[in-house]
Amino acid sequence: MGVGGGLKCVKYLLVLANFIFWLCGLALVIVGILVQVALHKTFMIHDASASGAPIVIIAIGVVIFFIAFFGCCGAWKESYCMVTTFAVLLSLIIIVEIAAAITAYVFRNKISAVVQDSLTEMITNYHNGTDEFKKTVDHLQEDLKCCGVNSSSDWKNFKPDRNSVPDSCCVNVTTNCGSATMTDPVKVHQKGCHDAVEALLKKNIQWVIVAALVIAFLQIMGIVFSCILMRGIRSGYEVM
Template structure:
């Protein structure tokens, strides 16, 4: 009866390890995607918004490696390996909760930061030694189909340009003009990138917290298997 129960726990632990491997790969891919996208706007936001993505990648790699201890412990019915797996999952659980909370904290902070960051960056547009800012602004307006921080006229009031940048053009060819905005994007970039950042940070936070609670079940199964193994050793 005890042997049958331990076999059942082993099978369940294997299933959870498979899920952890898949989840680890998914976390690595998600973190890498967000960091690659954020790196494109590094000249705007610097390192601050890279943190959650990097943490998710680290957690994904650790989960992938830790699943090895779970498999080895279950196959060998080794108490030490199984407990190592359980303790490691518990530590990762704490990291994921921290990453998820960080993500949601940043999500609330985004709205306050974005307008100020974009406005400061706009003042350096097309200035010497600020090629990265110019490139980032052009990419932002083309990718998000927007123009200016709050309005396309920001390019005149904040930057002092006589016409919006060509990257504001909604169609090619076009001659961007403040007097005739029919050929340019008119949506504000601040709102567009705020929504994008909130969405990506919410994904990181949600995935991290969701997976963390799944791991609690994995820790429970690992502890049950370790206890069964220990009892078997004591009987022997």
């Protein structure tokens, strides 16, 4: 015996909500992968702790992806057991997300130290790095219009004259434009990459937080709809 009236509307809303969850789970997996690639390829951040956030995002995305599919099937089939399991699992996911948010807040100030260490390592390994590594570093400096970690002086060991920087530090990038121009603000960017990278990471984190809040709201609504549907299904069993 299927549910009817207002409960049928709740059923379809739950199916729709789960479809949105499914998309959100897929989006989280994609975002987590992009963040991981950005941290370890574009920004050359090798600190293991930096992988924590994107890995958690990917893991939550995968779990939501499968739970949403499970909940959608349960709602469509009007299975009390499946809908109940879905509500319980979704509640556990919210608890994990809250724990992850608290952890991210506690360690929020570590971003600066991780960026500092990673950029310092980037400059140290520039000479012995592969062509791909050097291109990545150059693209970073060109795109963010910065030079070195805290200033262009961080490249003092780049050449024997201790006054040259990579051409990617130049305001107008041309061949050998960085030779003997380290402290020339007209030709070379004097601002280091640390603040620019940190600001970019924090900006992306803000978008992740906004997305997390939206998903959390949808998840809470999903639990509410699940409880209403569970009650309706159980009432139907009792009538039968």
